[in-house]
Amino acid sequence: MSALIEIDRLTKRFGTFTAVDNVSFQVARGEVLGFLGPNGAGKSTTMKMLAGFVTPSAGAARICGEDVVARPVEAKRQLGYLPEGAPTYPEMTVQSFLGFVARIRGYRGGEERERVAHAMRLTTLEGVRLQPIETLSKGFKRRVGLAQALLHDPPVLVLDEPTDGLDPNQKHEVRRLIGQMAPSKAIIISTHILEEVSAICTRAIIIARGRLLADATPAELARRGPSLDAVFRELTLSQEAP
Amino acid sequence: MAGALTIARRELAGYFATPVAYVFIVIFLVMSGTLTFTLGNFFDRGTADLQPFFGFVPWLFLFLVPALTMRLWAEERRLGTIELLLTLPVTQWQAVLGKFLAAWLFCGIALALTFPLVLTVNYLGRPDNGVIATGYIGCLLVAGAYLSIGAAISALTKNQVVAFVLAVAVCFLFAASGSPVVTDFLSRRIPVMAEIARGISVTERLGDLSRGIVALRDLIFFGTFIGFWLFANTLAVDHRKAD
Numbered sequence: 001m002s003a004l005i006e007i008d009r010l011t012k013r014f015g016t017f018t019a020v021d022n023v024s025f026q027v028a029r030g031e032v033l034g035f036l037g038p039n040g041a042g043k044s045t046t047m048k049m050l051a052g053f054v055t056p057s058a059g060a061a062r063i064c065g066e067d068v069v070a071r072p073v074e075a076k077r078q079l080g081y082l083p084e085g086a087p088t089y090p091e092m093t094v095q096s097f098l099g100f101v102a103r104i105r106g107y108r109g110g111e112e113r114e115r116v117a118h119a120m121r122l123t124t125l126e127g128v129r130l131q132p133i134e135t136l137s138k139g140f141k142r143r144v145g146l147a148q149a150l151l152h153d154p155p156v157l158v159l160d161e162p163t164d165g166l167d168p169n170q171k172h173e174v175r176r177l178i179g180q181m182a183p184s185k186a187i188i189i190s191t192h193i194l195e196e197v198s199a200i201c202t203r204a205i206i207i208a209r210g211r212l213l214a215d216a217t218p219a220e221l222a223r224r225g226p227s228l229d230a231v232f233r234e235l236t237l238s239q240e241a242p
Numbered sequence: 243m244a245g246a247l248t249i250a251r252r253e254l255a256g257y258f259a260t261p262v263a264y265v266f267i268v269i270f271l272v273m274s275g276t277l278t279f280t281l282g283n284f285f286d287r288g289t290a291d292l293q294p295f296f297g298f299v300p301w302l303f304l305f306l307v308p309a310l311t312m313r314l315w316a317e318e319r320r321l322g323t324i325e326l327l328l329t330l331p332v333t334q335w336q337a338v339l340g341k342f343l344a345a346w347l348f349c350g351i352a353l354a355l356t357f358p359l360v361l362t363v364n365y366l367g368r369p370d371n372g373v374i375a376t377g378y379i380g381c382l383l384v385a386g387a388y389l390s391i392g393a394a395i396s397a398l399t400k401n402q403v404v405a406f407v408l409a410v411a412v413c414f415l416f417a418a419s420g421s422p423v424v425t426d427f428l429s430r431r432i433p434v435m436a437e438i439a440r441g442i443s444v445t446e447r448l449g450d451l452s453r454g455i456v457a458l459r460d461l462i463f464f465g466t467f468i469g470f471w472l473f474a475n476t477l478a479v480d481h482r483k484a485d
Contacts, residue, residue, distance in 0.1 A: 051329040054484045076331040083329065087322035089252075091259040103248045104330045132259075148326070 249340025290367025
């Protein structure tokens with residue numbers, strides 16, 4: 001079967017600045033793709049286009065075969081998306097926020113409660129379910145964002161820096177969760193923590209200045225130089241000079 | 243539609259989870275009541291009706307409704323939740339409609355809480371309650387018109403103060419264009435413009451409704467007016483969401 005995520009010559013221009021330049025790749029079920037690049041490389045913009053938030057200047061993105069521009073609602077049903085910074089409504093409690101997302105996704109009554117409870121169990125949020133999100137610590141807020149993305153058990157997960165701001169234990173917990181879900185889903189995570197890529201990703205893509213520079217397994221990438229760190233620096237810094 | 247209603251429900255709960263709802267309702271009730279009884283000469287008029295009240299409501303809404311709408315989209319953009327909302331499986335139109343409906347229902351609640359005024363006139367005399375009902379419908383439609391303007395402007399900026407000031411200015415344009423000062427001035431100089439000014443005036447339409455006249459063209463006016471601004475709102479959200 002075809003890949004669950006297809007990105008085809010995707011380009012985004014802001015005025016004369018090209019944030020994402022002709023990027024193409026595919027992600028199949030069972031793959032965890034690490035999306036790497038320096039800040040401002042175009043990682044988030046690519047993910048925003050895939051999630052249907054930013055309209056591409058050219059090219060196409062498809063989720064489970066549904067074009068995100070032509071059939072946005074159908075594509076978004078198959079997608080769990082954690083935006084950069086994990087935004088949530090601060091005045092809502094964890095439970096009412098997840099209930100809102102569940103209802104938007106079409107769950108009602110017992111099924112809604114079941115989905116919310118399941119998402120809270122996966123991200124260990126039961127202890128704070130009645131607290132307003134604004135009173136939670138950064139790590140908890142991030143987990144609320146993650147719970148929202150996992151709630152409907154989507155075949156495609158796009159997570160923009162899912163472990164940012166978490167303590168080492170929580171990072172470990174999230175990585176374990178992603179590893180657990182990996183076989184049945186196509187997952188993209190963006191990160192600039194390189195050891196995270198070696199730990200959970202089956203494949204890594206490096207982009208800088210909007211261009212795709214490498215697409216290989218973390219092990220293959222690491223073999224190109226003394227370490228993954230060095231390879232990353234060499235690839236992305238050589239791009240800095242025009 | 244289910245998506246729009248779910249969004250509306252969340253928004254409405256959001257009003258009551260923050261001081262916004264209570265400040266709005268208390269100020270609205272205090273001001274509408276005070277103005278009706280003082281400047282409106284409620285007792286001295288010797289008529290059992292709510293004409294003074296219906297006269298003040300559009301001018302109160304002129305400031306209060308933009309205060310309600312300034313955060314609608316500006317806040318979503320500031321918090322980044324717009325990215326969450328618009329990557330859920332809802333169309334932009336549903337999100338726009340949901341937010342508008344919540345704000346409109348909220349204005350409806352504020353209006354409904356002025357019921358002691360209705361009780362008072364009924365206690366003091368024998369008013370035509372049909373006229374009072376159409377007056378309330380008129381106020382609700384004016385609120386809807388202002389809300390649709392304010393929401394569209396809120397989608398254009400991240401800055402809530404800018405959203406508030408611009409919304410008041412645009413609402414004032416549609417409120418004042420039917421006032422005698424403006425129409426007299428225009429009919430003496432540019433008679434064609436006077437007709438247009440009266441035609442787009444929101445308060446002019448409320449005048450009919452508060453006298454008990456429900457004309458189809460007034461309802462169509464409000465329907466088109468709100469529809470136009472909601473459409474503009476959808477375009478603004480689509481254009482500016484990721485900025």
